Amino acid sequence: MHEEQPGRETRDTRTFAGSTIGDGSPDPARWRPQTHFRHAVTTGGQLELLNEAGGIAVDFEPLPQSPIHFAFAGSQSETLSIWTTRSDHGFISRPKISADLITLRFVRTGFMLRDDAHGDGTVVGFDQALCVSFDAMRREQASPGFSATTATMSRDAIVHACRTLSGSEAAILPQFRPVVETGNAGLAALRQTLNILWYQLGQRRDDDLMIPLLEELLVYQFVSAWPSIGTTIAPNPVDVSIRPIKTALDFIEGNLRRTLSISDIAAAAGLTARALQTGFKRHVGCSPVQHLIARRLDRVHAALQTDDDLSVAQAASTWGFAHMSDFSRRYRERYGCLPSDTRRRSKV
Structure with missing residues (x-):
């Protein structure tokens, strides 16, 4: 068990791409996959136990001169974690691991101040959303009355989605805007998928064919809907004939009881994911997932x-x-x- 002082910068070198902690063995007290977790912290003893053995990627501390209260629940894995947070009195969090992840946060109430490794501060508030690199985080401070839904996704999965949607292996990760308003339809759909996944991941069952589909859809929705600075994903226009779409329809019909992804359907039809989406909208009138x-x-x-x-x-x-x-x-x-x-x- 690691001894840490509040505010001290002590990170493991673990990443979710296969590196290790300390002597090469994983330390589940500091981070571990969890199908479901739920914590309600109101005392110093509960806070100490959470930080030492909760397996969560950050350490928490109360705001100065404030009572302790925060609660969060969700699930976490090396590629996707989703959780909800609420706090009556606010809190401060600091990372204790390194991970090549992108953090998304939709704020419902209150606001959060985030300080990164470059000394830059970002504020995200009511009806706004945040997109930042987890590894750049140094400190986050949530206000009293704060609540939000947050996800972390692997950078590799996002890069793969960019390349799939653009149809080019040379596609690079766009510079996503760190703070956006959540009023447009694309971000509203992303938020809805995030909320559905949060609920279903917390009650995951082996016979659930929806979760793998929704996990993939979440990444595609994020890449397609999140505003970026400068370079954007601009796939070449495609005019998809009915033949590969019929192939896709037959593939779906023959595999309804299997775990299917958008990538599976696109590969069966000999199309990119973007072309598959375009072809379905044109010839079927809905998306492949629908x-x-x-x-x-x-x-x-x-x-x-x-x-x-x-x-x-x-x-x-x-x-x-x-x-x-x-x-x-x-x-x-x-x-x-x-x-x-x-x-x-x-x-x-």
Whole structure:
């Protein structure tokens, strides 16, 4: 166990690309993958225990002369972490590991001041969002009444998405604006995907086919929607014929029970992810993800009408919907009724 003094700059050299801590062995007290974590800190003892053994990438401390109160919950892995935070009295956090990640933060209430390695300060407040390198962080200070949803994504995944969307292996990571207003439709969709993922990752099940799809979609949405400075991703215009889209449709239909990604579908059709999106919008009238979810919903709908021995939850799970609230919402949007209504009518 490492002894640390509040405010002292002590970082491990771990990155999420395979490097190690200290003598080469991982130190799970400082950071570890966690399918789900939840912390509510109101005492000095709880704070000390969290910092020493919580496996979270930062150390926390209260604001000077302020009571201790902050709570956060979510999940974390080497490629994607998502959590929500709220604090009545504010807090200060400092990183204790190094990681090649990009941090996204959507602020709901209050504001946060962030100091980076270059001595620059960034303030993000109500209805704004932040995009910064995790490794550049030196200190963050949340105001009293602060709440936010935050994610970290691997830089490699973002670079891959840039190259996939641009259709060029030479594409580089744009210089994303550090603070943006969240009013446009693209960022609203990104925020919605982030919130859905936060909920579903916290209750992850092996039969959930939605999570891998949403994780990939989150990265593509970020790269496509987040404003940048100077160079932007500008793919060449594509005129996609119907033939590869039919191939993609057949591939989706034959693999509805498998874990599918946008990259899988694009590869089967011989298209880039950007061309696949363009072709679907032109010839199908929706995105590949929307079509895939709709076809899975159709299979559940058919099962509820024909198999009386199958419960609603069993039918949903069979086709990859592990979270009933999300499934019911999507089902109602598509059919105008609840799954239980369909089952009841089928018995009349």
